[in-house]
Amino acid sequence: MGKEEGLSPGDGEAQLSSAPSDGKQRGGWITFPFITASVAGLTLASGGWMFNFIVFMIGEYNVKSVDAAQMWNVVNGCTAMFPILGAIVADSFLGSYSTVFISSIFSLLGIILLVLCTTIGSLRPPTCDPNGPNSCITPSSLQLSILYLALTLATIGVGGTRFTLGSMGADQFDQPKHQWTFFNWYMFTTYTTTVISTTAITYVEDNVSWGWGFGICVAANVIGFVVFVAGSRFYRLVKPKGSPFTGLARVVVAAVRKRNVVSSNKSEDSYHRADDGGVNVVATTPTGTFKFLNQAALKTEGDVKPDGSIAKQWKLCTLQQVEDLKTLIRLSPLWSTGILLSTPIAVQMSLSTLQAITMDRHLGSHFKIPAGSILVFISVSTCLTLVFVDRFLYPMWRKIIGRFPPPLQRIGIGHALCALSMAVSAIVESKRIKKAHNIGANSVVPMSALWLVPQLSLAGIGEAFHFPGNTALFYQEFPAALKSTATAMVAMMIALAFYLSTAVVGVVRRDTQWLPDNINEGRMDKVYWVCFGLGGINFVYFLVCAWFYKYQGLAEEADDNKA
Known part of the structure; x- marks a missing residue:
């Protein structure tokens, strides 16, 4: 390999393109295992600390339940918002390779600091003692400052890698059908590793120690980073052309x-x-x-x-x-429907964890499901649905209709399923609250946490349609100069939804009695019915936007070329 092939952060894209001076063709399926393994390692690392965050804040930092859920929404909003900044940096200055390289290091530093927060006693408040004179001591300013620094570094790392890796992977292929296949497997890998992090790592955190759990995240981050760098010689790198x-x-x-x-x-x-x-x-x-x-x-x-x-x-x-610019203006109404679609889902995810804490989580006499692991059913259902639609539903659809379903039809199915999951959530919560009122507000509700599975599974199935659909739509319809930003726009959409969900929950807490600190004394079912109403109204808005939108030709080309 000649000297001009060497890659280093900051100059990789400046030196290489899809046709390097040594005449070797880069890109294609040879890059797939490297990028996919990098996605798996980095997603495993981020999911290990993120999905059990509510339990972590309640148990380790003595934060009240609904406040912890609100903090979780803010953290998730930041992890989804930062990818748009990472994409701008990738498109405008550093390129995708260098952005992922640097962000992986930020992620590693943040998780290492989280390990220190859990293993050094002086960096967190003492555990609550219900029988002591001071039942729960709030964390000091210094303890919170170190925690927020760790979260900031880890969040920046997630922002610079999650969607930048997705757009970089799509850049390795010329044909839209290959890009679509990559996006499906990219999403499948993301959700599969999320399942592992929300089950195995969460179990270690709850039953062994937080230090060991976060330590596994550190190892996963290192492996993902090393594999990413190992594939450098094969990547096709797109030169940044300024903002x-x-x-x-x-x-x-x-x-x-x-x-x-x-x-x-x-x-x-x-x-x-x-x-x-x-x-x-x-x-x-x-x-x-x-x-x-x-x-x-x-x-x-x-x-x-x-x-x-x-x-x-x-x-x-x-x-x-x-x-x-006209293309962006035409896409903006459809993009806005994604914000209102993801807002009820964000509310559902945070409140489902609080529900699980109050319910019977035993499987048999010896195993107890960690409360933070209840969200795994979203990822499991998404993974299974992605395989089903990619290998069975879409090919059958093509045989009957003559083409694959375009992105807007996939997104529409996701809208309907996610709205339905809110209705199921409200019905299940009504049943849980009745049992809670019968036994007393401070007792564990004699109702299995597995009752939460149907609503989370419906949300996951819907996500298998609307998330890849939105990603493919924006990547194919956005201008060529904004490809990395296109996929990150999905992240920004989700980020705004988490922020909006925080505002919705804040308004509900301020103006109603539906969400007290002890949710057994509230009416969370009414919150879910409000989310169902928002989802229904937004679905109608989406149908209007989709009716008037005209593809720019790329989506139809992808359908025609699908094998």
């Missing part, structure tokens, strides 16, 4: 500055030259939608230098930049 958002902002500014210029639909009146001096041939004629933005690419006197380059960057843009 694409700057170009989009220039479109708006230029369109406003030229609002009084006489418009023209002629191709020769628009500017086509790309930033690298080549001719941009993707968009040749201005489209009729959002005509006001076409002004940004309209050439006027003094806009172009004698050599053909732009004289004033904030007065003229390429026609392709204009069309890219």
Whole structure:
């Protein structure tokens, strides 16, 4: 291997592309085991500390139950929001490889600090003693500062790796059908390792020690990082071309500055030259939608230098930049439906853990399900559904209909199933509350925690449709310059949903008595019915948005090329 093939953080993308100077072709299925193993290791590491976070805060830091659930929502929102920042960095400056490399180190440092928080007694408050003079001592400012630093580092690590690895994996393939297959297996790997982390690692944390549990997360992080680096010689790396958002902002500014210029639909009146001096041939004629933005690419006197380059960057843009912004505007209503779809799910995930804590979690006489592991049924049902739809449902659909179901149909199925899971949650919670009222508020409800399985399974099945559907839709419909950002937009959608769920729970706690600190004295079933109503209204909104949306051609091409 020649010297120019060597990779190091920060210069990998600057040196390599899909056609390196040594003539070796990179990318393709040879990269699949490296990227998939990296996804598995890093997801196992993050899931090990994240999914048992509520129990960790209640048991180790003496935080009240609903407050711990709210903190969990915020942490999940951050782990989903940071990927959009990681994608911007990958697209604009470092490239995907370097972003994953650096973020993996951040993740490792954060989890190591969590290990220290659980093994050094002075870094956390003493365990609650119901019979002592001070039943529960709140953590000190120093203890919380160290904990928040650990969470920040670990969260940044998740943000820079989770979806950046997904878009980097898709970049290894040229055909949309291969990209779709990769996304399905990417999601399958993510959920499979999540199952392991929410069962095996959570069990170690609850029954052995938090130090050992977080130590396993450290080992998984190291393995994922090493495997990722080991595959460096095979990756196809896309060069970052500067921030694409700057170009989009220039479109708006230029369109406003030229609002009084006489418009023209002629191709020769628009500017086509790309930033690298080549001719941009993707968009040749201005489209009729959002005509006001076409002004940004309209050439006027003094806009172009004698050599053909732009004289004033904030007065003229390429026609392709204009069309890219239009694409984002057309997709924004569909993207917003994903926020309202994920909000009830976020509420359900945090409250289900609190329900499990109050219920009978015994399987037989010797084994007790950790409360944090109850969410595993979402991941299990998602994994099984992904295999079913990829190997049976979608191929059968193609034989009957003549094509695979497009992304919007998959997302729509997910909407309906997730709304249904909220109704099941409300019914089950009504049954749990009745039993709680009959035995006393502070007792364990004589009702198996397995009653929570149907609602979580429905949510998982729905997620197997809408999550890969949204990821594929945005990746294929977003402009080429925003591919990494496209997949991270799904993460941002989920992040906003977790933040919104925190606000919803906060309003409910402030204005009602439905969510007291002791949930056996509340009416959580009414919270679920509110979530069902939100999901139903949002489903109708999605159907309207999907009806008016027109694919840009890539989705149909993927369907036609599917083997």
